[in-house]
Amino acid sequence: MHLHDLTIKKFNQGLVNKEFTALEMVQQLYKFIEKEDKKINSYLSLDKEAAYLQAEAADLAIAKGKGVGPLTGVPLAIKDNILIADQPATAASKMLENYTATYDATVIRKLRNEGAVFLGKTNMDEFAMGSSTENSAFGNTKNPHDPKLVPGGSSGGSAAAVAAHLAVASLGSDTGGSIRQPADFCQVVALKPTYGAVSRYGLIAMASSLDQIGPITKNVEDAATLFQAISGHDEKDATSSEVIYGDELSNHKIEKLKKMVIGLPKEYFDKGVDKEIIKKVKKVVKDLESLGIKFKEISLPHTKYAISCYYIIMPAEVSANLARFDGIRYSPLEGVKAKNLADLYLKNRSKGFGKEVKRRIMLGTFVLSSGYYDAYYAKAQKVRSLIKQDFDQAFKDVDVILTPVSPTKPFKFKEKTKDPLSMYMTDVLTVPANLAGLPALSMPPGFQLIGQHWREADILNIGHYYEHVQNSG
Amino acid sequence: MAAPINKNTLKQLAELARLKLTTKESDEQLKDLKKILKYFEELQEVDTEGVEPMNGGTLLKNIFRDDSINLEQKAQSVDDTGRIIESFPETDKGCLKVPKIL
Numbered sequence: 017m018h019l020h021d022l023t024i025k026k027f028n029q030g031l032v033n034k035e036f037t038a039l040e041m042v043q044q045l046y047k048f049i050e051k052e053d054k055k056i057n058s059y060l061s062l063d064k065e066a067a068y069l070q071a072e073a074a075d076l077a078i079a080k081g082k083g084v085g086p087l088t089g090v091p092l093a094i095k096d097n098i099l100i101a102d103q104p105a106t107a108a109s110k111m112l113e114n115y116t117a118t119y120d121a122t123v124i125r126k127l128r129n130e131g132a133v134f135l136g137k138t139n140m141d142e143f144a145m146g147s148s149t150e151n152s153a154f155g156n157t158k159n160p161h162d163p164k165l166v167p168g169g170s171s172g173g174s175a176a177a178v179a180a181h182l183a184v185a186s187l188g189s190d191t192g193g194s195i196r197q198p199a200d201f202c203q204v205v206a207l208k209p210t211y212g213a214v215s216r217y218g219l220i221a222m223a224s225s226l227d228q229i230g231p232i233t234k235n236v237e238d239a240a241t242l243f244q245a246i247s248g249h250d251e252k253d254a255t256s257s258e259v260i261y262g263d264e265l266s267n268h269k270i271e272k273l274k275k276m277v278i279g280l281p282k283e284y285f286d287k288g289v290d291k292e293i294i295k296k297v298k299k300v301v302k303d304l305e306s307l308g309i310k311f312k313e314i315s316l317p318h319t320k321y322a323i324s325c326y327y328i329i330m331p332a333e334v335s336a337n338l339a340r341f342d343g344i345r346y347s348p349l350e351g352v353k354a355k356n357l358a359d360l361y362l363k364n365r366s367k368g369f370g371k372e373v374k375r376r377i378m379l380g381t382f383v384l385s386s387g388y389y390d391a392y393y394a395k396a397q398k399v400r401s402l403i404k405q406d407f408d409q410a411f412k413d414v415d416v417i418l419t420p421v422s423p424t425k426p427f428k429f430k431e432k433t434k435d436p437l438s439m440y441m442t443d444v445l446t447v448p449a450n451l452a453g454l455p456a457l458s459m460p461p462g463f464q465l466i467g468q469h470w471r472e473a474d475i476l477n478i479g480h481y482y483e484h485v486q487n488s489g
Numbered sequence: 490m491a492a493p494i495n496k497n498t499l500k501q502l503a504e505l506a507r508l509k510l511t512t513k514e515s516d517e518q519l520k521d522l523k524k525i526l527k528y529f530e531e532l533q534e535v536d537t538e539g540v541e542p543m544n545g546g547t548l549l550k551n552i553f554r555d556d557s558i559n560l561e562q563k564a565q566s567v568d569d570t571g572r573i574i575e576s577f578p579e580t581d582k583g584c585l586k587v588p589k590i591l
Contacts, residue, residue: 115576116576118569118572118573118575118576119569119572224545225544225545255545318535320531321531321532321535323528324528324529324531324532325532327525327529328529328532335506342507344577344578344585344587345577345585346576347576347578348578354588355588356588356589356590356591357587357588357589357590358507358590359588360587360588361507362507362508362509363509365506365507365508366508366509366510369508371514371517374508374510374514374518375518375521375522377506377508378499378502378503378506378508378518378522379522379525381502381505381506382494382498382502382522382526385502385505388493391533392529392532394542395532395533395535395537396532397542397543397544398535398537398540398541398542398543399532399535399537400542400543401540401541401542401543402535402537402540404543436521436525437521437524437525437528440525451543
């Protein structure tokens with residue numbers, strides 16, 4: 017089977033029908049990675065030995081007649097801020113350049129139990145801060161569709177690896193759009209789950225009231241499979257929920273779909289969004305309409321404040337979460353000499369963190385400082401309530417909301433690095449779902465389906481239906 | 490609301506955040522932060538009278554469990570602790586060794 021044709025489902029069928037072994041496919045993938053990843057730099061590290069052992073274990077289980085699960089032997093790429101025991105986890109920062117993870121993140125433990133194989137760790141913006149992967153301390157990742165363009169970010173490596181067929185699927189993390197926007201730029205599928213659906217134990221925290229881990233895949237069905245496997249309550253993440261997702265995630269009832277009403281928020285089709293993108297999304301609306309799905313124009317009036325709200329709350333949490341990086345506990349920085357502990361902190365943090373990370377720590381420290389707290393942080397928390405209330409109100413009339421993912425097409429390297437605010441603006445259509453804790457599915461040709469809390473099934477089913485009709489039409 | 494950040498506040502913030510910025514870094518940061526804070530002023534036009542702040546990403550309530558020992562978890566956590574200590578640059582009797590504080 018050609019690597020370009022591989023999805024999670026086809027991999028599974030191939031294994032069951034004994035067309036190949038897991039080990040053969042993993043070996044073939046590493047050969048392909050060695051040849052192709054020089055061009056796009058999607059991986060930061062590979063652990064072939066561990067992957068071969070995992071693949072052999074999957075093949076052995078199959079030979080012994082044990083059941084083949086949907087993820088048995090499936091080769092995955094993992095964002096470098098998610099811990100895999102005994103592998104590096106740098107979060108693309110010099111601060112963690114020499115760090116080796118001591119335990120598995122809960123999502124990794126779950127996937128390991130399902131027999132999945134981890135090919136390696138993928139590039140990202142440093143500590144997941146950025147929208148182009150240009151903030152990695154270890155070089156840019158290139159967009160596989162055009163190497164002059166960014167792959168998006170912060171999970172740029174995870175999206176590029178899937179788009180370039182260097183993994184069957186991958187995991188990323190999404191704080192303000194960090195899996196949906198790169199998936200959009202690389203033309204693959206991504207699901208940001210409901211806040212609390214997936215455990216973050218073992219994810220290097222960025223902004224804890226917003227972070228979620230989610231899948232990046234070649235199609236919607238694979239996203240549902242991977243999400244099903246990683247979701248679920250975990251006592252090691254106090255925000256994780258008891259909600260159990262059933263087979264509804266991939267069990268589509270077309271009659272039920274046709275009764276749904278999809279909302280189109282006028283603020284997301286504003287003049288700030290690229291005209292070609294709006295045209296493509298409107299074509300999607302038309303296609304879905306012709307299948308009998310109803311649409312309704314709605315308003316989410318506080319959308320225009322989402323960027324300000326997000327870029328106050330997120331850095332505030334960043335400044336607290338990144339206080340733990342002192343250059344001592346996780347791994348030492350080389351060549352730093354200090355006269356006392358305070359001096360060591362200062363030198364390590366100044367040397368270890370990159371420009372954008374420093375900017376966000378400073379911004380977060382500022383909005384939390386006494387005298388400015390009420391004007392910025394407290395105000396932003398109230399506006400966050402209003403943004404969530406907009407969605408609550410809208411979901412009284414509609415089941416799902418459809419919008420573009422990104423206001424711009426993939427841009428060139430260095431195009432937005434000089435002006436941080438222009439880079440922040442690229443998140444304008446993705447941050448509201450994080451602020452409100454809602455699930456959102458991003459898929460080609462550039463649209464996003466936002467669902468109600470715990471209703472991943474709705475957006476996955478509509479997405480799958482759209483994809484199915486496109487492929488068969 | 491005038492941009493409330495200047496060279497002095499920037500210096501103080503860097504100290505609080507344990508960051509030492511070079512002159513070039515300071516100048517750049519000051520320019521960027523002023524611009525970003527200026528943009529945030531739009532929030533002042535939103536009427537938030539009587540609106541409850543949203544503190545976290547979830548409406549889950551805090552629950553308390555009995556303070557009892559889970560033996561399975563304890564075994565795992567002793568194992569993890571051992572590996573974390575092994576990864577310290579310098580240790581003394583299972584503690585992390587750092588330079589003198591004063």
